[in-house]
Structures are given as structure tokens and as C-alpha cells.
Amino acid sequence: MRALKAAWLLLVVFTLGGCWDRMEINDLAFVTGTAMDVQEDGSLFCTLQIAIPGSKEGTGGGGKGDSGSFYLVSATGNSGNEIHRALQKKSSRQLFYSHRSVVFISERLARQGINKALLDVFTHDPRNRLKTYIMIVKGGDARQILELNYPLKQVPLEVVNEMQRTGDEVAVTLRDFFIASQSEGIQPVVGVLELGDHLADKKEQIFKAEGTGILKDLKLIGLLDEKETLSLMWLTNKLKFGRISAQLPEDYGEIGVMLNHTTSKIVTHTDNNGIRFNVTLEGTGTVEENNSTLDVSNSAQMTMIKQAMENSMRMQAEQLLVKLQKKYKADSVGFGQEVYKSNPGKWKTIKKEWDTQFQNARITVDVNLTVNGAGMVHSTLQHE
Incomplete structure (x- = not known):
């Protein structure tokens, strides 16, 4: 009994004594x-x-x-x-x-x-x-x-x-x-x-x-640079906010949009002709700057603005991808990872050759934008 009490006493002492290595x-x-x-x-x-x-x-x-x-x-x-x-x-x-x-x-x-x-x-x-x-x-x-x-x-x-x-x-x-x-x-x-x-x-x-x-x-x-970084973040689905701009056709001027929501989806196609990727970039934003002669409250003119923004971002993303493929030869977006996820068997056969495969891979980009509202003003002040 005394031995049991002594054991309990020692346990209490060690418990209350704190951490020895604190x-x-x-x-x-x-x-x-x-x-x-x-x-x-x-x-x-x-x-x-x-x-x-x-x-x-x-x-x-x-x-x-x-x-x-x-x-x-x-x-x-x-x-x-x-x-x-x-x-x-x-x-x-x-x-x-x-x-x-x-x-x-x-x-x-x-x-x-x-x-x-x-x-x-x-x-x-x-x-x-x-x-x-x-x-x-x-x-x-x-x-x-x-x-x-x-x-x-x-x-x-x-x-x-x-x-x-x-x-x-x-x-x-x-x-x-x-x-x-x-x-x-x-x-x-x-x-x-x-x-x-x-x-x-x-x-x-x-x-x-x-x-x-x-x-x-x-x-x-x-x-x-800054524009290439924005494209990279959008391609990798990590862009939270972003400012984009585009020159409108027929010398109408320039429009700036603030993106507040973006997503990216990569679809992989593997066949006997090689590997193809289709990238879809989607985003929602608001007209933040209107240095054009267009009235953003006009639905037809807003369609023109939307198309110009989509074309501008598609070209920007495509230029970045060419730079990664041809100049740096580095898959920073993770297209190889998409192959690995969608077709592990295919990836196993091309893994050691991915540097060369990536440089020659065919990549297409589609951009779909939803432009909401027109900020604090509906049109350029030139219309006032």
C-alpha cells in the first residue's frame, strides 16, 4: 500500500513539475x-x-x-x-x-x-x-x-x-x-x-x-513581367483579382476591367498524333476605366467590349505559353501534371521525355468573360 502511495506521489510531482525541456x-x-x-x-x-x-x-x-x-x-x-x-x-x-x-x-x-x-x-x-x-x-x-x-x-x-x-x-x-x-x-x-x-x-x-x-x-x-504573371496565375487557377485592359477595334479607344472572379480548366487529349490541351479561362469583372467613345450602357457596344477583352486575354495567355514552351522550356503551368491525373499510364510512358513533349504540345486557349455593370459612370465623360 505504501509503495502504491509513493508511486502516486511521484506521478503527481512529475505532472505538476512542468516540461523539463521547456x-x-x-x-x-x-x-x-x-x-x-x-x-x-x-x-x-x-x-x-x-x-x-x-x-x-x-x-x-x-x-x-x-x-x-x-x-x-x-x-x-x-x-x-x-x-x-x-x-x-x-x-x-x-x-x-x-x-x-x-x-x-x-x-x-x-x-x-x-x-x-x-x-x-x-x-x-x-x-x-x-x-x-x-x-x-x-x-x-x-x-x-x-x-x-x-x-x-x-x-x-x-x-x-x-x-x-x-x-x-x-x-x-x-x-x-x-x-x-x-x-x-x-x-x-x-x-x-x-x-x-x-x-x-x-x-x-x-x-x-x-x-x-x-x-x-x-x-x-x-x-x-506583370502581365505574364497575371496570365500564369489565371492559367493555374490562382488569380483572385486582376486588372486587364484591351484596345478596342476601329480606334474606339481602350477599356479597363477589374476581374473579381476567375477560373481555369485544362482538358487533355491524348492520341496517336500526340498530346493536345484545351484551356478554358472564365472570369467575371466590372468596367473600371473607359477611355473609349463607346457607351457601356449600350448592350451592343458592351458585346464589342466583351469580345475585345476576350481576344486580348487569349493572345496574352497564348504568348505566355509560347514563351514557356519555346524560350524557357519549363512546364510552369502543370500540363504534365494534367496528363498524370487524367491518364497515369500515358504519363508513365512519356515522363522521361516530357521536356521535349511539352515544347511540341498543341495548346489552345478559350476565354469567356462576363462583364457586369459599369462602375460609377455608365459611359465616358465625353458623352456628357
Whole structure:
């Protein structure tokens, strides 16, 4: 009986004693952003943005680079683990990555290849969350994004909020990237940022979204501009909102439409003559800008506007597909994945030859738009 009571007492003590390996918040250094660059000798240069303890802005409220809300630490190495050890030695607190929002990678490093050693750290280390965004910095070093004095909010968090709000820019998480890189018949893409203009205070600088990075075999091989990015997002069924415009026939002028709902459907046809794809893009939008002589309240003229918008978007999508097929030779839309889903047996026979098959695949695009209303005015002010 005494032995039983002693056992119960020990159980209570251990239960109430807390977690033996618990890490106190005062012992943690909260990493909010990471930048990866490559040096002349090929080694990696990693910079961490760390929230300063006690700062109200440090973990999400915002603040300027010189306001004391965060600080930067950097280290070099040839692998992710080597760099992490070097960074940890520079911090008196345990580096904690669960609050990190973005990993920035320089264009130069991305073109050399997002090597396996780097990616393994982000996939196998449980301290990293897969909801972290990954973005390429066009031009200079990735660490410049973390170093700049941004006038609104702490940079990584501002990037995430902006990507989530707009719905017309490529926003790829580590999870999305790893899934695409390991999936059948598709190459991953990554959002691109570029440093923008200096403000009145020369120490303050902004950044801007600059399209999409096209990758093949984990190497950056090309960049898409704003219009090409919109087409890519529509083709991949990821476009939430988007502004499109078209020149009307017979020199009537230009019309702008705000898309608020889009869908994409890819139908695969396989036969003895090869593989064909038919892509149907559908969307709903509102006339947002009328720089034409047409009256958008007139049903016949609205039909003309609708057809012009559809033709413009079809040509835009077709031009992007030709670029992916002939210039970059990268299936960033996932046509191979559609073959894999619809006909796994066929995919098994062409998988090793898909690079060549994709370049020669016949792809047709149909666009169906529904244009509702005319915004705040029914026609151009020239009619008033």
C-alpha cells in the first residue's frame, strides 16, 4: 500500500513539475526574416532579421529599420547547418524560427541553383514552418531587403500582408514550393521583389513586386513581367483579382476591367498524333476605366467590349505559353501534371521525355468573360 502511495506521489510531482525541456520566452531570439546570398567563392551568406525584445513593433506592429524594432545578424558557410551553427554562436538566445514570414533569395543565388543543402534545412528542421514565404530578390543582394529602412512596417511582415491582400501577385510558401518541386509534371515558380525608389528621406526606401521567377531543376531560368504573371496565375487557377485592359477595334479607344472572379480548366487529349490541351479561362469583372467613345450602357457596344477583352486575354495567355514552351522550356503551368491525373499510364510512358513533349504540345486557349455593370459612370465623360 505504501509503495502504491509513493508511486502516486511521484506521478503527481512529475505532472505538476512542468516540461523539463521547456524554453522560456526570455531565452528565445525571434527570427522574422531570412536573406540568402552567394559570395564570389561560392559560399552562402545568410542574414537573419531578429525582433528586439520588448519592442512593440518587433513582432508584427510595424516600425522603421532604425527605430530599434529589430536587428540583423549574418554568417557564411557552405551548407545550411554550418550557417545555422555560426549564426547561433552570434546570439545569446536560442534562435526561434516559428515567427519567420519570408525567406529572400538573391537572383544570383537562384540562377546558380537553390541547392539541396539549402532546401534540406528548411524541410527537415522542425523549427522552420512551411507557411513561410519564399521570394527572389531581383538584381542586388537579398540582404538589402532586410537592411532597407521601410517607412510603413517591418519588411517581411509587410510583404506577406501585401501578397495576401492583392491576390494578383505570386505568393509561394515553402510548402507550395516543395510540393511543386516534388510533383509529377510541373516546375515550381517563385514570387519576385525588387528594391524601389528612395523617398524624401534618402535613408528610406520602398520595394515592389516584380513578377514571377520561372525555375527548372531548382534553377532560376527566367522572369515574367506583370502581365505574364497575371496570365500564369489565371492559367493555374490562382488569380483572385486582376486588372486587364484591351484596345478596342476601329480606334474606339481602350477599356479597363477589374476581374473579381476567375477560373481555369485544362482538358487533355491524348492520341496517336500526340498530346493536345484545351484551356478554358472564365472570369467575371466590372468596367473600371473607359477611355473609349463607346457607351457601356449600350448592350451592343458592351458585346464589342466583351469580345475585345476576350481576344486580348487569349493572345496574352497564348504568348505566355509560347514563351514557356519555346524560350524557357519549363512546364510552369502543370500540363504534365494534367496528363498524370487524367491518364497515369500515358504519363508513365512519356515522363522521361516530357521536356521535349511539352515544347511540341498543341495548346489552345478559350476565354469567356462576363462583364457586369459599369462602375460609377455608365459611359465616358465625353458623352456628357
